Amino acid sequence: MKKINRLLLTLFALGLAVSATAAPTKHLNIYCWSEYIPQPIVDQFSKETGVKVTVENYASNEEMLSKLAAGGGEYDIIQPSEYVIEALVKEKVLHSLDRSKIPNLKNIDPQFLNQAFDPGNKFSVPFMAGTVGIIVNTDLIKDDIRGYADVFKPENKGKIVVLDDAREIVTWALLANGLNINQITDKSLNKIKPTLEQWLPLVKVYDSDSPKTALLNGDVAIGVVWGGEGAILTNKNKKFRWVIPSEGTHLFIDSLAIPKTAKNVENAEAFMNFILRPEISKQISDEFPYLNPNLAARELMSKKQLENPASFPVEEELKKMSLFKDIGTKGSDVEELITTLKAQ
Amino acid sequence: MLGFLSPTSTPKGSTHRAPGLWAWIVLSPLLIWLLLFVVAPTLVLTAVSFAERDSLGRIVWNFSVQNYARAFDWVWVKILLDSLYYAFLTTLICLALGYPAAFFIGKAPERWRGFLLLLVMVPFLTSFLIRTYAWINILSKEGFLNSLLISAGVFNEPVAVLYSPFAIVLGLVYNFLPFMILPIYTSVEKLDNGLVEAAHDLGAGPLRAFSQVILPLTRPGIVAGSMLVFVPSIAMFAITTLMGGGTNPTIGEVIFKQFTAGRNQPFGAALGTILLFVFILALWLARTQRERED
Structure with a gap:
């Protein structure tokens, strides 16, 4: 001792x-x-x-x-x-x-x-x-892809990866309906619900951390992802093409x-x-x-x-992009809307 | 658990002057651990579930039951039921695979047992996430499994195995199987061969000997193993998001998202508290079942 x-x-x-x-x-x-x-x-x-x-x-x-x-x-x-x-x-x-x-x-x-x-x-x-846009594996998807409406088509069912981020997905649906991305109200959420009801069942993978993985492995053929991820893919292989959605996107x-x-x-x-x-x-x-x-x-x-x-993105595209505004407690509603539609 | 809290049952005739005290001292690390990391967080979680939040997601201490009212909306109940279903399926498959494996190990020659048990535990030497990513590489369309099947001529086109309910269950079973094998192994090891032989001598066929002697005697292992697999499977969302593609939300995932992206800790806490009650219910059912048998 x-x-x-x-x-x-x-x-x-x-x-x-x-x-x-x-x-x-x-x-x-x-x-x-x-x-x-x-x-x-x-x-x-x-x-x-x-x-x-x-x-x-x-x-x-x-x-x-x-x-x-x-x-x-x-x-x-x-x-x-x-x-x-x-x-x-x-x-x-x-x-x-x-x-x-x-x-x-x-x-x-x-x-x-x-x-x-x-x-x-x-x-x-x-x-x-950076921005969010569409990345297309042109070996697997031959159609001309211009915007969200071309991504979320029934023939692409099971071939799509998107960011696992409710605010992002809601933003794309707002843009597709010609609405302001920062006007998140019960009314605007109700308005985009039918669009999301069509879109979400088509999605195969939700991934915010590394959406490029599913694209590189050939498990999906098209995605709506971060610009940085898109840039890595286009650098890796010429078959990947980057598209700024015609309906618009946002800048972060x-x-x-x-x-x-x-x-x-x-x-x-x-x-x-x-x-x-x-x-x-x-x-x-x-x-x-x-x-x-x-x-x-x-x-x-x-x-x-x-x-x-x-x-x-080229200057004129950049000019069209707006920034996210804080939506405070509405974030929970956005989350609930996407979760509800995913669970259906 | 309550048995732990009354450490006065030291055998009589012990030479210690204050047996109760010594028992408390020996148990104190465990008790402190339980208080700090089980009891306290649970109380905090429950308190938060009755609160509100501000626009930054900070907790506002106004009493409210609205989180519970919302938690019983069909969508959350459905997600909970889905999670329970996956956990149940996982437990069932783990039992079907784990019981024979545990029995085999338990009845293997003694010098082999240590080695076989080591094999069961080898996967734990690698991080859980690395093992899950390994499965992604195996199951993806351009992965190992597909290239093997195609070069063997089984398929002409790669099949989509990853990002499906099948992949979720596979991932869960793979990760939790050892938790089923180990407790059953302990029961099997203790199984008295004499009793099985007696059953045979008394005219029981293999099926009857199994169902009336072996199964009841190894039931504690089955119950423990099932609990160890079922309970964590419910909330395990890393596998459902990584291997399932996140298309089927599970209760663990939605709780996580309410705490983060939703900036709604009180609602996440309410879902968590409900989940806790489901666990308690499951444990209580297992316990009453056991007591009835005793």
Whole structure:
């Protein structure tokens, strides 16, 4: 027993000595989407600044929101989409950025700045943008596909993959009915119900995380997916063709922001500035080919990357796309509508 | 469970001055664990299920039963019934496959048993998700199974196995089969061969010996195994979404979606609480069944 006590004491003393000599380490807690910030980039930031970075991932905006709302975790950087920034700004839970610490914001294309969800970019800097569109395996589908109406046709039953995201699916149905994507009311939901009743039984797979898998494996032939996923598929094989739906689609802007509860604001701002560096931003695009809003980074990118229509829609298409607005408690109704139709 | 909570049944004549205390100390890690990770979350879940939420999804502590009123809409009941059906089917198939396997292992020569049991448990050495993705690679249209069947000349065209109810049940059975085999194995191992021989000596054929001697004696293993398979199968949504394509919503999945995308934790909590009552009901039924037999 004595021996054990002495051992414990020694260990305790050692522990004290170690913690006394260690320099105060700088920290940064990042809470971001999975598959969005490549690990080498995080490592490089650590190496350059000596900041110890921890990364936690989420799979949906709402997952992040619920954790943030519950007060769990002390995050210094979060990565919300535009409609979530809108809600967070409204609730006054974001830290107001010190723009002098983020000079690289000048690299961002002005059309992605000063948006209604954050006028003057007081609280957020754009990370990546993107859109949702149709990807067609032209080996299996010979018809000319122009819009949602061509995807959700009875002859494509069992050949379709779509995002497992109720708000997305409802948006497509609103567009197909010529309705505003942000007017989500009981009336508009009732109006699109017949459309969804036709569409959903045709779907074979719902997958938001990696819809490309079912397309690559040949289990489905056509899909409505994220632009980044579409870009990977068109790069992999020429048989995949990307189509911007004729009925319209929406643009998303994923940004970086700092919650008010952040403990390491300076490191967070340094990280934002780091991410906006042209060569870093290009590296992200190499791995996740979304619409890069960083003009300086685009100068470093190859012609092939810039001409991929799934990553970079042409200007006139881009102009027609609107952004999501926050729908608050209506999200639950949207979820219920899609679940009800799936369960039928 | 209640037996755990009265640790005063230390045998008489024990030399400890305070046997009750010692028992409590020995049990305390388990009790603390149960309190922190079973009792407390359940209470929180139940409390949340009677609350409301704001537009960001934060919980607002206004008492309301509206979540329960909504939970009994036909759509949620149907999803629960669908989930119960899949779980029931999974349990049945696991029993049909697991019983003979467990019996075989239990009656195998002793030096083989350890090895055979190890084989049952080998899949657990890999992450559940990796094993599920492996199945996706095997079952997909351009996957291993289809290329095998086509090159063997069984089919000319690839068949759609993945993203179907069949794939869901296959995934569930694959993942939960060991939970059926292990408890039945324990019962079979304890089975007294003398009793089976006695049945034969008294003129029982193999069928009668099985149904009147072996089956009743291994019933505890069957009940335990069935519970271990049935209960987690109900809420296991990773398999239904990954291997089933997410076209048949299950109760676990809709609860998850209410907590996240729906920003409606109170409603998700109400569905969760109802599910908990279903579990309790299932366990209670199994228990009364056993008591009746005793």
